[in-house]
Each structure stands twice: as structure tokens, then as C-alpha cells.
Amino acid sequence: MAENINNRRSWMIVPAHDPAAGTSYGEIKPDVVVLDLEYSVPPKAKEAARAGLGALVKKIGDSQTAVFVRIDRDTRWADVRAAMHRGITGIVFPGPDAPEEVAELDELITAMERERGIDVGATELVLMLESAKGFWHADAIAQASPRVSALGVGRIDLTMRLGPVPQDEFRLGRFLMTRALVAARMLGKQPLGALWRPGSRGGVASQPVTAKAAAEARLMGFTGCLCATPEQVMPVNDGFSSV
Amino acid sequence: MNNRVARVSMFVTPTNPRFIDKAWTRGGDVYILDIEDSIAPAEKERCRTLIRESIQKANKGGASIYVRINKPFVDADLPYAVWPGVDRIMLPKTESADDLRHAHDIISRLEKERGIPVGSIELYPMIESTLGAVNIHDLLTAVPRKLSSMGGAGGYDMAMNLGIEMFASFDQYAWPVAYVALAAMALDIEATGGVFVPNTSGRVDQGDQAATQAAALHAAGVHHSGALHPNFIQPLVQGLSATTDEISWANKVIAEFDRLTDAGESIGMLDGKVVDKYEYDRALRTLEWAAACAAKDAYKARAMHRAKQEQPA
Numbered sequence: 001m002a003e004n005i006n007n008r009r010s011w012m013i014v015p016a017h018d019p020a021a022g023t024s025y026g027e028i029k030p031d032v033v034v035l036d037l038e039y040s041v042p043p044k045a046k047e048a049a050r051a052g053l054g055a056l057v058k059k060i061g062d063s064q065t066a067v068f069v070r071i072d073r074d075t076r077w078a079d080v081r082a083a084m085h086r087g088i089t090g091i092v093f094p095g096p097d098a099p100e101e102v103a104e105l106d107e108l109i110t111a112m113e114r115e116r117g118i119d120v121g122a123t124e125l126v127l128m129l130e131s132a133k134g135f136w137h138a139d140a141i142a143q144a145s146p147r148v149s150a151l152g153v154g155r156i157d158l159t160m161r162l163g164p165v166p167q168d169e170f171r172l173g174r175f176l177m178t179r180a181l182v183a184a185r186m187l188g189k190q191p192l193g194a195l196w197r198p199g200s201r202g203g204v205a206s207q208p209v210t211a212k213a214a215a216e217a218r219l220m221g222f223t224g225c226l227c228a229t230p231e232q233v234m235p236v237n238d239g240f241s242s243v
Numbered sequence: 244m245n246n247r248v249a250r251v252s253m254f255v256t257p258t259n260p261r262f263i264d265k266a267w268t269r270g271g272d273v274y275i276l277d278i279e280d281s282i283a284p285a286e287k288e289r290c291r292t293l294i295r296e297s298i299q300k301a302n303k304g305g306a307s308i309y310v311r312i313n314k315p316f317v318d319a320d321l322p323y324a325v326w327p328g329v330d331r332i333m334l335p336k337t338e339s340a341d342d343l344r345h346a347h348d349i350i351s352r353l354e355k356e357r358g359i360p361v362g363s364i365e366l367y368p369m370i371e372s373t374l375g376a377v378n379i380h381d382l383l384t385a386v387p388r389k390l391s392s393m394g395g396a397g398g399y400d401m402a403m404n405l406g407i408e409m410f411a412s413f414d415q416y417a418w419p420v421a422y423v424a425l426a427a428m429a430l431d432i433e434a435t436g437g438v439f440v441p442n443t444s445g446r447v448d449q450g451d452q453a454a455t456q457a458a459a460l461h462a463a464g465v466h467h468s469g470a471l472h473p474n475f476i477q478p479l480v481q482g483l484s485a486t487t488d489e490i491s492w493a494n495k496v497i498a499e500f501d502r503l504t505d506a507g508e509s510i511g512m513l514d515g516k517v518v519d520k521y522e523y524d525r526a527l528r529t530l531e532w533a534a535a536c537a538a539k540d541a542y543k544a545r546a547m548h549r550a551k552q553e554q555p556a
Contacts, residue, residue, distance in 0.1 A: 039519075044507025132428030136380070158521035160428065161528070163464035165438050167414075171463040175421035204517060 005149050005190040006223040008032050008066065009214075009240035010233045011092075013226055015040040016069070017049035022059050030233045033060050034092055034226065037079045038072040046075075050082035061087020068092050068126060077108060084112035090124030090147070094154050097133040102144035109147065123147060128192070128226075130154035135176050138183040151184040152192030152226070153177050155202065164198035181221045193217055194225040194236070203228040207235045214239025247433070248539035249273045251479035252309065253470040255301060256281045257293040267304035267550065269476045272539060274301040275309045278320055279335055287313070291323035298328040305539075305546030309333050309367065317346055325353035329364055331391065336400065337368035338375040340385035347386035367391045367435075371400035376419040379426040392427035392434045396420045414439035435467040457482020466532065484540075485533035493526035493533075500526075 012030035014021045016037055025033045035056055041049045053069060060067040070092040071079035080091060091109065096102050106125065113120045125147040129135050135156075142151045153176060156162060162171040177193050184191035194213035200206060205213065210232045214225060218240050225240075227233050252273035255266045266274050276297050282290045294310060302308050311333040312320035324332055334346050346366060354361045366388055370376050376396050383390055397416030402409040409415070420437060427434035438459045442452070453475040460468055461483055468479045495513060500523040503511045511518045 040510070042508045042510070043504075132425055136425055136429035155521070161464050161525065163462050165463050166440055166459050171436075171438060171465070172421050172424060175417060175425070179425075 008150075008190065009224040010236040011068070011192070011224060011226045012230060012233050013040060013070065013228055015045075015049070016053060016056065017041050017045035021052075022056050024230060025060070025065065026063075028230045028233050030065075030227065030230075031224070031237070032066045032068060032089075034068045034070050035060075035083075036070045037075075037083070038070050038094060040228075050079070053082050054085045057083070057085040058087045061089070066090075068124075070094060076105060080105065080108050081112060084109065084116050084118065084123070086116060086118055088118070088123060090126055090149065092126045092128060094128040095130040095134060095159065096127050096141050097131050098137060099140040099144035102127065102141055102148070106145035106147055121147070124149040126150040126152065126192070128152040128154035129176075129180055130156060130159040132160060135179055138179055139186070142183050142187050142189055148187075148189060150190035150192050150224075151180055151187075153180045157196070157198075157201070168197055170196070170198060177217075177220060177222075185221065190224065191222045192224050192226070193222045194239075195220065205232065207231055211235035211239045248535050249307060249435070249467050250483040250536070251468050251470050251476050253473065253476060254281055254311070255297075256290075257297040258282060258286050258290045263293075263297050263300050266301050266473075267306065267547075269473045270304055270480065270543065270547070271306050271470065271476045272480065272543075273307045273309060273330075275311050275333065276301060276324075277311045278324070279311045279313050287316070291320060294323050295326050298326060302328060303546060303550040305543035307331075311335060311369075314342075318349065321346065321349045321353060325350055325357065325359070325364060327357070327359055331365040331367045333367045333369055335369045336371045336375065337382060338372055339378055340381045343368055343382055343385040343390075347388050350388075362388050365389045365391055370396040370419070370423050371398055372404045373401075373419065376401075376423055379423045380430070383426060383430050383432055390432050392423060392432050396423040397437055397439075410443050410445045412441050412443055436465050437468075438463045438465055453478035454482060484536045485529055489529050490533050493529040496522050496526040497530075 008031045010030040011032040011034050012025060013034050013036050014025060016035045021035060035053060037049055057067055066089040067087065068090045069083035069088065071083065073095045083091060093105060109123050110120060113123060125145055127141060127148055129138060134141060142148050156176055157170040162173060165171050180193060181191045195216040196213050200209045214236045217225060223240055225236060227236050250272050252275055253271050254275045254277045255262050257263050257276050276294055278287060278290050298308050307330045308328055309331040310324040310329055312324050314336040332350060337343060343366065350364055351361055354364060368382055370379060383392060396419040399409065401416060401419060407415040424434045424436045440456055440459050456468060457479050466483055468483060470476050470479055496518055499511055499513050499518045503509060509519060
């Protein structure tokens with residue numbers, strides 16, 4: 001595991017099928033590269049994205065940059081098999097609902113570590129909570145595997161259909177962030193999340209909006225978040241850096 | 244009509260002819276026949292005997308009917324509350340799974356005796372204390388009966404229990420409201436949650452409050468509200484229905500996402516907005532909600548028409 005997991009501020013999403021996936025992070029220098037098999041990969045490119053992961057993981061891993069693969073919940077077994085190559089730092093699992101799902105994935109990762117000659121137990125697991133079930137069982141989910149190194153708040157406004165409230169936040173947003181934060185801190189995991197405001201969040205958030213979302217999350221206790229675009233890496237790094 | 248559309252519910256007091264005889268003309272989705280806090284102790288016995296005939300009075304305009312009973316008198320109240328035409332029983336101050344099991348058992352027996360399909364009357368545990376909030380997950384898994392959850396958990400009794408000031412400029416109820424709502428969502432139980440709108444006036448009868456409340460709930464994605472005043476009913480019914488703009492946008496999003504899917508894509512843009520599986524899902528739900536509202540409104544209109552024809556000139 002990394003020296004201090006809370007030093008990983010920016011987790012840059014890179015679509016795994018993007019021809020520039022192996023080079024685009026170089027100048028941007030995110031703390032973590034997250035090769036994506038999920039949201040940013042269209043169905044027609046999914047097979048090619050999986051097939052290219054071996055080379056990408058090795059290349060990015062060789063450059064001493066932490067490299068994760070974000071799997072798709074619905075196809076998580078095949079995605080983990082495609083992702084596990086020497087050089088991988090860990091798996092990002094969006095939307096776990098129950099501890100059993102995490103334990104099952106842990107076993108699959110162990111099997112793949114043996115098969116691919118990776119140190120058994122070395123692969124981390126990052127859990128991004130996105131469902132009511134996931135948040136309700138946050139503590140148990142985060143304890144379901146010793147691999148879990150970070151617990152994050154995913155796209156809750158979209159996945160849980162939480163609209164804006166008059167306080168310029170998403171309904172239940174602050175509560176759910178606190179729930180993830182408490183579980184993460186209690187268990188010594190890195191808390192991941194940003195305080196996105198309605199109107200401009202995720203992939204369409206501008207740099208100033210992103211910097212504010214990160215800075216506010218830092219005040220709440222979070223130490224890093226996913227960056228949907230390369231432009232968000234700098235403001236996220238700034239927002240999560242202590243001043 | 245046990246339609247899921249309950250945009251606005253209002254308490255009516257069966258003991259007051261002025262309210263119970265006229266309530267239906269206001270066009271609410273739900274009327275709650277109250278035996279609890281709006282009824283003075285000396286009137287409760289008389290109130291119980293009025294529930295059965297009040298159902299037919301209050302649902303004349305096509306509204307669903309709930310009955311709110313008393314926590315200390317569950318055994319005595321339920322035989323007067325479980326009748327054909329009652330959609331839900333509201334159980335105030337619910338604090339434990341045993342509270343729910345007890346009510347469930349009595350309701351099941353009464354349903355059987357009275358020719359009501361067993362299990363068809365829903366239970367609505369009202370969470371009005373910290374203990375009830377903390378026990379919410381146990382509560383909501385206690386009985387094999389359809390439940391609705393009071394995602395509110397933010398009323399007068401909760402304020403008393405927490406020792407907080409009710410009318411504050413910030414959300415005093417944030418924790419219990421969110422905790423209860425999350426448990427319900429995690430169990431796929433419909434939660435009648437609220438959205439905090441600052442009200443430091445202490446008044447609950449101001450005309451513009453209804454529109455403000457409706458707009459806040461609508462934006463947050465909450466489809467239910469309570470009216471404390473009959474003047475709130477129409478603004479809430481209208482404010483919580485899907486708008487024509489929302490419906491036409493939903494149709495465009497669905498068409499665009501279908502096109503993307505056929506092309507093997509998953510993310511697109513439409514009028515400067517992202518179209519993806521989340522927007523597609525939202526659009527489908529908008530259309531479902533619009534159809535449910537339309538069905539409820541048509542049902543109410545037919546009932547209202549019949550009732551007006553039957554009225555003595």
C-alpha cells in the first residue's frame with residue numbers, strides 16, 4: 001500500500017479505449033490514474049478497452065504513477081479479469097450494495113493475483129458508494145475486504161436521484177458525505193469525495209467550480225476525489241492541498 | 244383509489260361537520276381521517292364511531308383515505324379504523340418493531356373479519372422521536388405488509404424530543420430526516436420525505452408558502468407533501484405534478500438516448516446538456532410520474548363530476 005494514502009488528491013479518469021490513454025496523464029500529473037471501463041467507455045469500445053489494459057497498466061505502473069482500473073458494476077467479474085496485470089495499484093468499484101459483493105470481488109482479485117504473478121494481497125480496492133443500500137451498509141462494506149484503502153462518495157445525485165434543495169446542495173448530500181467520511185475515518189481508509197453543487201458538477205464542472213467543490217470537501221475531512229476531466233486535476237490538487 | 248399519487252395529503256377532523264362534509268371539494272389527493280392530535284380527548288370516542296361514514300364523505304372527490312390512530316389506544320382505535328376504502332393506517336410515534344407487529348396483527352385480523360384482502364391496507368409508521376429514528380431499519384423490516392415511511396421525522400414531537408427550536412433558519416432535523424429517508428431508500432420503501440425550507444415566522448397558513456414548498460419539493464425530486472391549510476392543496480397538487488416542459492424534454496432525451504444506444508454510444512449532448520443513462524432513467528421516471536398524475540387527476544375529475552351531480556340542488 002502507498003506511503004500515505006491521504007496524499008492521493010486527484011484521481012483522473014482516463015477512458016481506457018482512448019488512444020491517448022497511455023500518454024495523456026504525463027503532463028497533467030494527477031496523483032492517481034484511473035483507467036475507466038465504466039461510464040466513459042461506450043459499449044462498442046468496451047472489448048477493445050479491456051484488451052488494451054495489460055499494456056496500459058504496465059506502462060503507467062512503470063512510470064511510478066499509481067494506476068487503478070474502474071470497473072463496471074454490471075460486468076465487474078469480466079472487468080476485474082481484464083484489469084489484473086502486473087503494475088496495477090488497485091480496482092475502483094463503483095456502487096457496491098452489500099459486503100458480500102466486496103468479499104466476492106476480493107476473492108476474484110486474489111485468484112487473479114495468483115494467476116498473473118502479482119503479490120497476493122497487494123491490489124487495493126477503492127469503493128465508491130452510489131446507492132442507498134451502499135450508504136446504509138457503509139461500515140460493513142468497507143470492512144468486507146482488507147484490500148479496501150479508500151471509501152468514496154460517487155455520483156449520488158444521479159444514481160440516487162437526489163435533486164437540488166434550497167441550500168444550493170443536493171438533497172441528503174451532506175448527510176451521505178458525512179456517513180462515508182465517518183466510516184472511512186473510523187476504519188483508517190482514505191475518504192474520497194467533493195462537495196458538488198447543483199448546476200455544475202462532474203464532467204461539466206468548470207475549473208473554479210471544481211476547485212471550490214474540492215476545497216469545501218477538504219474542510220469537511222475529505223482528502224481527494226475523482227476528476228472526470230483532465231482539466232479538473234489542477235483545481236482538485238489545489239483544493240485538497242493544505243494552506 | 245389506492246393510487247401511488249399522493250401529492251398532497253390533509254388532515255380532516257371527522258367530528259367537525261364543517262370540515263368533513265366539505266373537504267372533498269378541495270381536490271386533495273389524500274385525506275387523513277384523524278383520531279389523534281386534532282381530536283380532543285373527550286371527543287375521541289365519538290370520533291371513532293364516525294370514521295366509517297367519514298370515508299365515503301372524504302373520498303367523494305376521488306381522494307385516497309388514510310386514518311391516523313392514537314399510539315396509546317391502538318387496540319381500541321383499530322376496530323374503528325380498518326374498513327374497506329381505507330388505504331393506509333398511520334401509526335403515530337412508532338418507536339419499535341413491536342409497535343408495528345402489534346398493529347399489523349390486529350389489522351390482519353380485522354381485514355379477514357371484514358372481507359378486506361389481508362395485507363392490502365398499508366401501514367405508515369410515523370417517526371416522531373429519536374428512538375423511532377434510530378430503530379428505523381428494524382421498524383421497516385418488522386412486518387410482511389406494505390409500508391410507507393415517514394421520511395419527514397421532522398415534526399413537533401421530534402422537536403420536543405430533541406429539545407430543539409422548531410422554527411429556525413437552518414435545518415434542525417437534518418440528521419433524523421436523512422437517516423430515516425436513507426433507511427427507507429435502502430429497503431426500497433417509499434419515503435414521504437421533506438425538504439427544508441426556512442420558516443422563522445412560526446406560521447403555516449401563508450398563501451405563498453405553498454408555492455415555495457411545492458417548488459422546493461419538486462426540484463428535489465420529492466412527490467409528497469402535507470397541507471396544513473386547505474388553501475395549500477391546489478398549489479401543491481399543481482406544483483408537484485410533472486410539467487409539460489418536463490414531459491417534452493423527457494421525450495427528447497429518450498429519443499436521443501435510443502439513437503445513441505443504436506450507434507453503440509452511451510453519452511451525447513442535447514441543447515448543451517449531457518444525455519446519458521442517468522438522464523434517460525430520469526426521463527423515463529418523469530413520464531411514469533406524469534402518467535400516474537394524469538390517471539389520478541382523471542379519476543378525481545370523474546368522481547368530482549359524479550358527486551356534484553348527486554348533490555341536492
